[in-house]
Amino acid sequence: MRDPDQVLDQIRVRYGKNWRDWLLHGTETDFAFALAAPSAQMIARDSEVVDRWLRVWRDWLKAHPSARLRTISRRTVVGTQEVFTHLDIPTVDDLVSLDHRLTDHWARADVRWTRLRALPNGVVVQRLRPYLQQIVDMADADFQILHDAVVWFTENPRSGLTIRQVPVLGMHTKWLARNRRLVLACLDVTEQSRADSGQSDEGLEQNDLDPLGLKALPVHVDVILADAADRALVGGLRHLSAPLAEIDALPIRPDTVVIVENKESAYIILDRPRTVVVHSLGNHLNVLSEINWLTGARHLYWGDLDRAGFTLLSRARTRLPRLVSVLMDPATLEEHKALAVEDETRADSPDPNLTATETAALAALSKQHGTHARLEQERIPLPFVFDRLRLALNTIGPDRP
Structure with a gap:
C-alpha cells in the first residue's frame, strides 16, 4: 500500500x-x-x-x-x-x-516558454528542447537579457558591431560567452561544428561571433624587443602592445623568440641580440601561427608549473612544433616546492605533445586526495631563473646563419 x-x-x-x-x-x-x-x-x-x-x-x-x-x-x-x-x-x-x-518550476517554465514563443523570429520547438532546463534555471535578469538579445539579433542579424556596442541592457562579453549557444538556439542559427579552441569566458573569437553577425575586437599581442637594433627600428620602444596585424608587420627577424605566460616574468628577461619576447597571450595562442617573423626562429616557452601552464604549453607547441620549454621540469618543481600553493582551478587536458620530462613534471603536481600543486613562475628566485634561461638561450642556436 x-x-x-x-x-x-x-x-x-x-x-x-x-x-x-x-x-x-x-x-x-x-x-x-x-x-x-x-x-x-x-x-x-x-x-x-x-x-x-x-x-x-x-x-x-x-x-x-x-x-x-x-x-x-x-x-x-x-x-x-x-x-x-x-x-x-x-x-x-x-x-x-x-x-x-513543482508549482514554482512549472509556473516559471510556462511563463518563460510563452515569452520565447512570442518572439518575432518564432523559435523552433525541438531546437530549444535541450536548453529548457537552462532557461528555467536562469535568474530573472539573465532571462530578460536572453529575451532582449534574441529580439535584437533577429532585427539586426549582420550588425558588424562589437559585443559592447550591442544595445542590449546587461549583455557583456562574459554573459554572451556563457550563453552564446542558447542565444543561437533561440535564433535557430546553426554553426559549423569545430574543435574546441580552448577559449575561456573572458572573451570570444571571431569564429564564435560570426553566427551572430558581430565583430571581435582585434587581438593585441605584447612583445618585448630585447635587441637594441630592433628597438631602433620603432623609435627605441622596448615594450610593444598592438593588434596582431601590426605586430606581424614589425620589420624584425629574430633568431630566438621566448614565449612567456605572464607579464611580470617577461619583464625580467634581459637584453640579448636578435631576441624577442612574446608574453601574456592567455588562450590566444592561435596568433603564434599568424606572426610571420616567428618562422625560422628558435622558440622557448616558459610558463607556470601548474596544470593550466602545461595545457597552454601544449597548445603553443601545437602551433610551433619545435617549441622547447624551460623551467617547467621536475627538478625546478622539486627545488622550489616550498613556494608552491594548492591549485583549486579547473584545467583542461593538454594536447598530446608534451615531452617525457614535461609529463613527469605535470604528474609531480598531483598531491594526495585529488589535490594539485601550483608553482607560479614569478615565485621562482631570480638567480635560479637567470641561470636556467641563460643555459637554455645559449644551448639553442638559430637555424639560419
Whole structure:
C-alpha cells in the first residue's frame, strides 16, 4: 500500500521526465497513480493497518480537493470493504499543485516558454528542447537579457558591431560567452561544428561571433624587443602592445623568440641580440601561427608549473612544433616546492605533445586526495631563473646563419 509521500515521489519522477514535452506539445490530462490497494486477505488479516491507511488518504484528500480517489469493493471473510485503488489528477496544474517546488518550476517554465514563443523570429520547438532546463534555471535578469538579445539579433542579424556596442541592457562579453549557444538556439542559427579552441569566458573569437553577425575586437599581442637594433627600428620602444596585424608587420627577424605566460616574468628577461619576447597571450595562442617573423626562429616557452601552464604549453607547441620549454621540469618543481600553493582551478587536458620530462613534471603536481600543486613562475628566485634561461638561450642556436 502506497502512502501519499510515496505517490508524491512518483509524481515528481513523472514530472521530471515529461515536463518538457508538456510545455512544448501540450499538457496531458487525467493522470492516474496506482496505490497498491490491499487485497481481501490483507484486509482480513491487518484490518487496523488498512483502516489507518484509509484515514491517511481521506485526510490527505481534504487538503487537496482537486484530486480524486478511485475506489473498489473487496469481499472479505469479515464483510465488504471499500478501499482506494488509484489517485486521479485531472490536469498538469492540479498535478504540480501537490508540491510547491513543482508549482514554482512549472509556473516559471510556462511563463518563460510563452515569452520565447512570442518572439518575432518564432523559435523552433525541438531546437530549444535541450536548453529548457537552462532557461528555467536562469535568474530573472539573465532571462530578460536572453529575451532582449534574441529580439535584437533577429532585427539586426549582420550588425558588424562589437559585443559592447550591442544595445542590449546587461549583455557583456562574459554573459554572451556563457550563453552564446542558447542565444543561437533561440535564433535557430546553426554553426559549423569545430574543435574546441580552448577559449575561456573572458572573451570570444571571431569564429564564435560570426553566427551572430558581430565583430571581435582585434587581438593585441605584447612583445618585448630585447635587441637594441630592433628597438631602433620603432623609435627605441622596448615594450610593444598592438593588434596582431601590426605586430606581424614589425620589420624584425629574430633568431630566438621566448614565449612567456605572464607579464611580470617577461619583464625580467634581459637584453640579448636578435631576441624577442612574446608574453601574456592567455588562450590566444592561435596568433603564434599568424606572426610571420616567428618562422625560422628558435622558440622557448616558459610558463607556470601548474596544470593550466602545461595545457597552454601544449597548445603553443601545437602551433610551433619545435617549441622547447624551460623551467617547467621536475627538478625546478622539486627545488622550489616550498613556494608552491594548492591549485583549486579547473584545467583542461593538454594536447598530446608534451615531452617525457614535461609529463613527469605535470604528474609531480598531483598531491594526495585529488589535490594539485601550483608553482607560479614569478615565485621562482631570480638567480635560479637567470641561470636556467641563460643555459637554455645559449644551448639553442638559430637555424639560419
